[in-house]
Amino acid sequence: MSTTSAWTRVPHEPPSRSDWAVRARYAPTDFVTLLWRERFLMLGVFVVIVLLGVAFATTLKKTYTANSSLFVRLGQEYVYEPRAGDAARGAVPDVDQVIQSESEILGSGELRERVIRKLGYGKIFPASAAKYASASPEGKRKLIAEGRDAVARSLKIETAPDNSIIRLSYSNPDPQIAEKVLNTLLEEYLIYRRSLLIGTGGNVVERQRDLFAQKLAETDTAYQAFLSGNDIGDFAAQKSALTQLQAQAESQKYATQAQLQDRMGRLAAVQAELARTPVETVLYRDSDMSASSKLAQLKLDREGLLARYRPDAQPVRDVDAQIAQLEQGVSSGRTNGDGARRSGPNPIWQTLQSTRNDLTAEVAALQQSLAAYNQQVEDVNQRLLRLAELEPTFNQLSRDRDVLSSNVRDFTVKEQQDEAQRQMSAEGSDNIRIVQRAVAPSTGKSLQKPVLILALLFAAFTAACAGLVRMLLRPGLQTPASAARTLGLPVLATASLKR
Structure with missing residues (x-):
């Protein structure tokens, strides 16, 4: 039951419109008193939000994180070799640029899709295995694209400046799947980076060499026809002899x-x-x-x-x-x-x-x-x-x-060098070393406690806000001290108001 000031309100008379024009003035002690009046509303809001947070926290499962690391050094594939000429031959990037390049390759969508196709979509995402098995080719492509994004959300790639180590981690509710996905990612990465950095440039060089060889044959034919048509055996020797x-x-x-x-x-x-x-x-x-x-x-x-x-x-x-x-x-x-x-x-x-x-x-x-x-x-x-x-x-x-002869010779040498480099690079990546392979984690992590703590804090904050809103929306002056500060008049007595 609320009490009101006898100086501000006539008993059993509704407040007039002029009462709303006066802005109430509160002290910190007034907030405690007024909020205590709204304790039941605040308690209801707090309990509802806490129950919702607890219900949400119980749905969260433990995730197991598998960890691995790579040691990256500067390799032959990063040494610039021009296709023609010697401009900037031998230029190399710095270590940070190499690390960033390798990190981009590790986080590429193509590599994640290779992992999904190698392990199988149903093995990585068992909840959607039946849906994937019955989907159409277009549906399977869409599910693989979604799975690729899901793997990206669970995969973390960490680097540090002036450090040749790349750290990887993959989280999954199943520790065995986390281990297999991360190890498969490393294996496919070693294969994919070789095809990406080294590629099949030999075919381009071979085609260019064949093109130059064809042009050289045409030029030789024109050269011989020119000499025979003008009765010249050796132009330079004949000119020298005539001179x-x-x-x-x-x-x-x-x-x-x-x-x-x-x-x-x-x-x-x-x-x-x-x-x-x-x-x-x-x-x-x-x-x-x-x-x-x-x-x-x-x-x-x-x-x-x-x-x-x-x-x-x-x-x-x-x-x-x-x-x-x-x-x-x-x-x-x-x-x-x-x-x-x-x-x-x-x-x-x-x-x-x-x-x-x-x-x-x-x-x-x-x-x-x-x-x-x-x-x-x-x-x-x-x-x-x-x-x-x-x-x-x-x-x-x-x-x-x-x-043309010089070009054919240069491209032949380049083709042989590229072929030798591809053969040596295909045998292994000496500049990439797996420092630590992923192992199935024994302990998992859950967000239940952080969610519960956040739910409690949010419930308390929301309940306090609801109490303040309800307090401020009540008409009139709620306490004698507030009435005295607001009107500048002393309050001599208070009386209870019965509804």
Whole structure:
């Protein structure tokens, strides 16, 4: 039974509208008193919520969590190997990037679906086994998708910065299923990551190599057709030979021109000398030696006379006079006379004539040689000009052949390297080590206690809120102290109000 202030309300009279316009003022002690008035309402709300929480907590089952861990190191599959060229070859990520990549692979939906298909949907989710068995193919795909999401909710993947360990845990009401799911996940992860990181890139490399080989065969055919169509065996050798031949022909041509000029100058000089030389000349002639002989005879006679006569004898003087007279005639040349002589062809003219003939023949030969060299130089120049016209096409074909040959060689080496890498990687993942395999947990965890505690707290909070709402919605001033604070008047007495 409630009490009201005598100053604020007339007994048995309903409150007027003006009473609602006054805002009540409460003290902390008023809340205790007023809430105690609403204890039955608060108790009812508290009991209902607690009963609902207890009912919900009893439905919760224990979950068993299987744990495992992986040790991850940098592997060959993370080393960057370009398909073509050497740009950024050998680049590697840091440890954190590798850990994050491996974590993403562990948490991928494809890996979870592989686990479900390997173990069987009904074994992982026994409650839905019958539904899965009777479902259509489309329904089975939908159930597998839902199961994949359910596995993701129960799977936890934990990593730490600068740490190469990845921790995994999987929760399930059945500890055996938790163990099998987590171990199967690890096994499928080792297989799936190899197919994902290494893949089947060899087929791409092989196809690219075959494409380059086909282009190379086409280019070789065009190259051979170009050479045979232009009567070229070896373009570079032929061009080099023609260049050397041109240099030799030019050198011989200039040497022949110099020789021709020399021979023509000598021929002109010989012809001029030949014109001045007589055709015939005196071959030889005899001199008259009778005066000398007679002088010698007189000297002999004088020596004979001296044997018989004295030097001043008349016969000796006569001989001396003859000798003196004859010597005077010989010395003056009066006693000289022409003897026998012979004329014939002039040998100098004949020599000049022979030299002229030789020079004329040499000039004619040199002129023929010069004409031949000129023709040879012209022919070589024409062939060089023709090769110069063909050189761009030849260079293009040669570059194509060289580039394609290099590409075929590089892709062949790349294909063999990739094949060897795939074979080595297929044998195992040396950079991924399972530190701890999952084992069936012996103890489970349940949320019954946390749910009960939360239900009690929520029930208490809700009951308090309901009491406050009910208290504040009551009309009038509920306590004398509140009336005094609100109206600013003292309350002298209170009386009980009977309904």
